[in-house]
Amino acid sequence: MSFSIFNFQFSIKMNKILIIINREFTTRVRKKTFLVVTIFVPILFALFYAFLMWMLLRDDSQERTIAVINESALETPFQKINNTSFTYIDQDIPEANYIDFLEKNDYYAITRIPANIMSHAEIPVFSTSQVPMELKNEIASQLRQKIESVKRAEVIAKTQIPDLEAQLDAVKTPVLVRTLLVTDSGDTKESSSEITSIIGLVAGLIIYFFIFMYASQVMKGVIEEKTNRIIEVLVSSVKPFQFLLGKIIGVAAVGLVQFLIWIVLGGGIILISQALFMPNLDLEALKDANDLNMFAQGTEINPEQLAIIQNLVKTIDPMFILKFVGAFLFYFIGGYLLYASLFAAIGAAVDNETDSQQFMTPLSIILVVALYIGVAAMKSPESSMVFWSSLIPFTSPVVMLVRIPFGVPAWEIITSMGLLVSSFLFFTWLSGKIYRVGILMYGKKVTWKELYKWLRYKA
Amino acid sequence: MSFFKALNIVKTYANHKALDGVSINIPEGAIYGLLGPNGAGKTSLIRIINQITAPDSGEIFFRNEHLKPSDVNRIGYLPEERGLYKKMKVGEQAVYLARLKGISKHEAIIRLKMWFEKFEIEAWWDKKVEELSKGMAQKVQFITTVLHEPELLIFDEPFSGFDPINVELLKREILELRKKGTTIIFSTHNMGSVEEICSHIALINKSHKIIEGPINQIREKYASNTYQLCCRYNPEFSPEKVIGSEFEIISQRVEGDRQDIILQQNTYCPANTLLSRVLPQTDIISYQKIIPSMNDIFIKLVKEQV
Numbered sequence: 001m002s003f004s005i006f007n008f009q010f011s012i013k014m015n016k017i018l019i020i021i022n023r024e025f026t027t028r029v030r031k032k033t034f035l036v037v038t039i040f041v042p043i044l045f046a047l048f049y050a051f052l053m054w055m056l057l058r059d060d061s062q063e064r065t066i067a068v069i070n071e072s073a074l075e076t077p078f079q080k081i082n083n084t085s086f087t088y089i090d091q092d093i094p095e096a097n098y099i100d101f102l103e104k105n106d107y108y109a110i111t112r113i114p115a116n117i118m119s120h121a122e123i124p125v126f127s128t129s130q131v132p133m134e135l136k137n138e139i140a141s142q143l144r145q146k147i148e149s150v151k152r153a154e155v156i157a158k159t160q161i162p163d164l165e166a167q168l169d170a171v172k173t174p175v176l177v178r179t180l181l182v183t184d185s186g187d188t189k190e191s192s193s194e195i196t197s198i199i200g201l202v203a204g205l206i207i208y209f210f211i212f213m214y215a216s217q218v219m220k221g222v223i224e225e226k227t228n229r230i231i232e233v234l235v236s237s238v239k240p241f242q243f244l245l246g247k248i249i250g251v252a253a254v255g256l257v258q259f260l261i262w263i264v265l266g267g268g269i270i271l272i273s274q275a276l277f278m279p280n281l282d283l284e285a286l287k288d289a290n291d292l293n294m295f296a297q298g299t300e301i302n303p304e305q306l307a308i309i310q311n312l313v314k315t316i317d318p319m320f321i322l323k324f325v326g327a328f329l330f331y332f333i334g335g336y337l338l339y340a341s342l343f344a345a346i347g348a349a350v351d352n353e354t355d356s357q358q359f360m361t362p363l364s365i366i367l368v369v370a371l372y373i374g375v376a377a378m379k380s381p382e383s384s385m386v387f388w389s390s391l392i393p394f395t396s397p398v399v400m401l402v403r404i405p406f407g408v409p410a411w412e413i414i415t416s417m418g419l420l421v422s423s424f425l426f427f428t429w430l431s432g433k434i435y436r437v438g439i440l441m442y443g444k445k446v447t448w449k450e451l452y453k454w455l456r457y458k459a
Numbered sequence: 460m461s462f463f464k465a466l467n468i469v470k471t472y473a474n475h476k477a478l479d480g481v482s483i484n485i486p487e488g489a490i491y492g493l494l495g496p497n498g499a500g501k502t503s504l505i506r507i508i509n510q511i512t513a514p515d516s517g518e519i520f521f522r523n524e525h526l527k528p529s530d531v532n533r534i535g536y537l538p539e540e541r542g543l544y545k546k547m548k549v550g551e552q553a554v555y556l557a558r559l560k561g562i563s564k565h566e567a568i569i570r571l572k573m574w575f576e577k578f579e580i581e582a583w584w585d586k587k588v589e590e591l592s593k594g595m596a597q598k599v600q601f602i603t604t605v606l607h608e609p610e611l612l613i614f615d616e617p618f619s620g621f622d623p624i625n626v627e628l629l630k631r632e633i634l635e636l637r638k639k640g641t642t643i644i645f646s647t648h649n650m651g652s653v654e655e656i657c658s659h660i661a662l663i664n665k666s667h668k669i670i671e672g673p674i675n676q677i678r679e680k681y682a683s684n685t686y687q688l689c690c691r692y693n694p695e696f697s698p699e700k701v702i703g704s705e706f707e708i709i710s711q712r713v714e715g716d717r718q719d720i721i722l723q724q725n726t727y728c729p730a731n732t733l734l735s736r737v738l739p740q741t742d743i744i745s746y747q748k749i750i751p752s753m754n755d756i757f758i759k760l761v762k763e764q765v
Contacts, residue, residue, distance in 0.1 A: 016559055019555070019558045019559060019763060023555055027544075027546070027758075058656075072714075091490065151683075227545075228542040228543065228545055229538070229540040229541060229542030230542040230543055230544055231542075232511070232538040232542075233536065233542070233556065233604075234556075234559065235511050236509040236510075236511055236531060236534070236536040236538075237531055237559035237560050238512075238531075238554070238559055239528070240511075319657065358484065436512075440506070440511065440512075441524075442540075446487075454475045456473075457472070459471075
């Protein structure tokens, strides 16, 4: 009998929490700002991604001719490369006439190799448009090789040492660093920590923004209910703690839905752009391909670019993605719950948003510090500061995610997660007490001491 | 018969005792006025009844059973500081608040339609609350308070912020609800409305209950045995000669052709005896016992306690 009464009471409570979750969710999702942010952020990302892909893989089909005024002793220092050819001009053209000259002859750029190039290796390139990085590097590299070979010949002639050329060549030692990841099971596999740690940092950043965005939404909601005084009606229908719980879960649902939409949209955009930019690329085959030159023939992509893509594909194996997404969701929800309950307590303690600053500041500082440590973790994932802050609940959601791609022992992750869960339970309980008193307290400038008193009031 | 009873309620905040052993007993069907100056502890008591806060000690019974969490659905509360979500539509918001009181969505819509029709505010359903005037929002809030047909209604200063026409409308609705059997707690400073609609009152001052009971009995109790005799002015009539030894004149006043005499009755004397003594001398217009207004009692008791 008593059990069924308990059950009945429990279902009433649950039902009310669901009604609250429903309101918190639907009113936010229906807002225009939600729609705008949800749609425009992925579009922005897509544009950014498309721009990167375009930069990386653009088909540089523009035929360029660069006019060269050679005043030095170097003989034909520039050779045709890709779409860029060089024309050597005998006559001298004054600098003031460059534009006319370029336009008249349809040259892309004009350069002047000064007579003193051997002692002072610097040349100007005049162009009516921005010279791409790639071309600039190409010009520098060709000129450098030419100058070096002349200088080398001079040295060889001067020193009279036989085989000097061969000996100098032998000095050159290219070093290849292969990074291998040793896993618990003893396997080793190729990894690229640059790419994975960037993924980790991006995930940490997303968590940082989500916590800020949604936890402060909870706070705004609490302040709104307090200032327009509806809270007293609400807590006469439902216990303050249940109401708070419903609100926090409702807002979290908004965040998760937004995030899911982003994943779906983002995934779609990546697939589409891949189809657009690399129509013939078989990623599975690429993963196992050894000879990238062979592979590149079918795809119109040059081998260096393929190497980057191959690296990406190799690094991101499905198990890793699964683990990483799991950890992401855990730290996202855990971090959000921890901060949301604290932000809610702040919202309850103050009368308006301006007053919330004094309590917000310490939390914001902790979050920003977490972000900085996250960035530092990319460079030195093993440092003790990074280690401790990936265990401490207030910073772990951001820092641990940056660490995970570098490989973190299971016990550290379990400890970090355990600490996060227990601290969010503790702080939610604590915040609940402050919330309960604060929502009905008006016109009082609240101090830390006052908050401490509230903790000791009976429910 | 006990409908709602609070026994020895104590509530302490950090610096002061808001309620110090307050007991109230509300009979079924009463309009129970909870009176007291600002800061007396009325709101603390109301919040405890609504289970918004818990008392430090004391017991509360609702129909002879301990007050339990699910009882919030049997109580309706209109706080003094009223408020609704400004950005939410009126109808949607009313449905939400009703659902939190345990009414199904379907039922809430049916009842709301009825109330909106009654108050002639159907057109507001899809308006946002921020588009309504203060008075309009108050009407909506009144509806949301009574929509779940609670057995006990608690109004904290219900008439503040209403214009006189809407005050009348509200009074009518409150009396209507009482007729249907709803018990009402009515917290206010407005003594005029207390006399008009309350059947019982309790006066709370400085965390203590000073007095409680049916309003007529209380007024009777504080009546100070003074009478007002009003008669046609007659210069020959000298009251002190005829009233007899039981009475003593406190004051008298002549206004036009009327003479008002306030009498203090020192020993019991039936009204008829006095009247028969005065009757031969002059025309009597009225004779009545002076009953103090609630306002007088309120001020007297609060001052006494200082």
